[in-house]
Amino acid sequence: MDAENPNHEALDAAARVPSEQDLDTLSRQLNRPVRDVVEIGARCVCGNPLVATTAPRLSSGIPFPTTYYLTHPVITSAVSRLEAAGLMIEMNAELGEDADLARAYELAHQHYLAVRDAIGERSGTGPVPEIAGISAGGMPTRVKCLHVLVGHSLAAGPGINPLGDRALEGIGEWWTKDKCYCTGAWDTEGPAPSQDRSRHVKTQSVDPAIKQAERAAARAAREAAAATESETGK
Numbered sequence: 159m160d161a162e163n164p165n166h167e168a169l170d171a172a173a174r175v176p177s178e179q180d181l182d183t184l185s186r187q188l189n190r191p192v193r194d195v196v197e198i199g200a201r202c203v204c205g206n207p208l209v210a211t212t213a214p215r216l217s218s219g220i221p222f223p224t225t226y227y228l229t230h231p232v233i234t235s236a237v238s239r240l241e242a243a244g245l246m247i248e249m250n251a252e253l254g255e256d257a258d259l260a261r262a263y264e265l266a267h268q269h270y271l272a273v274r275d276a277i278g279e280r281s282g283t284g285p286v287p288e289i290a291g292i293s294a295g296g297m298p299t300r301v302k303c304l305h306v307l308v309g310h311s312l313a314a315g316p317g318i319n320p321l322g323d324r325a326l327e328g329i330g331e332w333w334t335k336d337k338c339y340c341t342g343a344w345d346t347e348g349p350a351p352s353q354d355r356s357r358h359v360k361t362q363s364v365d366p367a368i369k370q371a372e373r374a375a376a377r378a379a380r381e382a383a384a385a386t387e388s389e390t391g392k
């Protein structure tokens with residue numbers, strides 16, 4: 159890790175600012191309207207978003223531990239292939255045996271939390287005590303979602319998340335950071351999935367992924383509260 163800049167982020171402040179076009183592209187990549195995206199975490203060489211950055215508290219008030227969301231369909235499907243091939247099982251076994259790897263992964267967890275705090279500050283969310291110490295993807299001791307780790311690696315730059323970096327190497331056959339794989343990767347015709355439409359048909363348009371994320375956030379908040387209670391001996 160860069161000792162001069164322990165909270166390293168791949169994009170500089172100007173490049174992180176999402177344009178209207180970025181938000182439109184994210185909605186097309188995910189085929190749903192994006193919500194609560196405050197920054198772009200990583201970009202293709204062509205400039206298109208690869209990773210959406212969500213504030214640690216949603217506008218609905220729900221704490222949201224998963225800061226980085228992989229949006230590029232070529233990368234997400236490539237990472238799914240690694241998961242299906244059992245890479246997470248290998249990584250979990252290795253975390254149990256390799257103390258250096260476990261330590262580096264713990265540092266990745268710390269980086270994730272520090273940058274999330276910074277993002278909370280930049281986006282006006284401020285501290286979110288409900289999810290203090292809780293990162294994502296299984297960090298700091300397990301691997302539960304490679305998409306989360308790859309999103310973190312892309313947003314942090316190489317050398318921060320050892321297992322995210324390794325997963326990125328693992329998808330080299332399908333995606334590498336030096337090339338654009340955007341053409342044909344999502345529908346660019348017609349209107350993007352829009353916020354307006356989601357409001358009008360609210361009952362059916364709540365994406366299962368969002369619901370799942372919100373449930374995960376609520377669970378994380380409950381676990382954090384329970385941990386705090388046990389620490390304070392209540």
Ligand SMILES: [Zn+2]
Pocket residue numbers: 202203204205206337338339340341
């Ligand atoms: Zn591109």
